[in-house]
Amino acid sequence: MSNTNLPSAEARVTATVVPGRDPSDFGRCIELCDACATACNRCAAACVKEASSALARCIALELDCAAMCTTAAAIMARNSENAELVCSLCADICRRCAAECAIHDMDHCRNCAQACRQCETECQRMATT
Template sequence: MSPDSGRYALDVCLACIEACERCTAAGLKEREVALMARCIALDLDCAAACRLVAAYLMRGSDYLPPAAALCADVCRRCAAECERHDHDHCRRCADACRRCAEACSAMASA
């Protein structure tokens, strides 16, 4: 992985963490919070997977490819769930998750 692609992947992971955390916080404030439970759970899982990948990127870990594959899967699932909700925070989260899934898929197959 080139330094530029590694930097891009790290930036995308960090942006996804932020989007997921913001989506979680906003989801918890929704009137029908029970309807957001799956979205919130996936936001938290996605942010955790992105944190792992970000740490592995910074350390140059040998475990990056399998972690990136997991992260890509979680990001895709989170994006799909967020797309089911008509909230700006969910739309922004879905966009960030799709970008991260794409970057992580590339790292997983590198």
């Protein structure tokens, strides 16, 4: 038996969407979040192979950053009312990860830092619009 007093799944999802915001507004930020998550995961894997305790913080931040970027991209793809909040947090985590990766001389760390900075900039823009 179905309960006709409950809103449909579509109505529940639509209720959490930001009114007046076009989901395509998030396109560039979603792309940069995906690219940043990929760069962070690649760098973390390369750092693990180097097995240096000096890279422990780098690896931890990269894993956090990759997870946050993936979450932010998903939130934006749904045009969630929480997108700006999540983008702000993502920008902060990307900034921390970029700062740590920039300390290290390996190409994968430099590439990760660059991806994080680009994502930080775009997420910050999305958080303030």
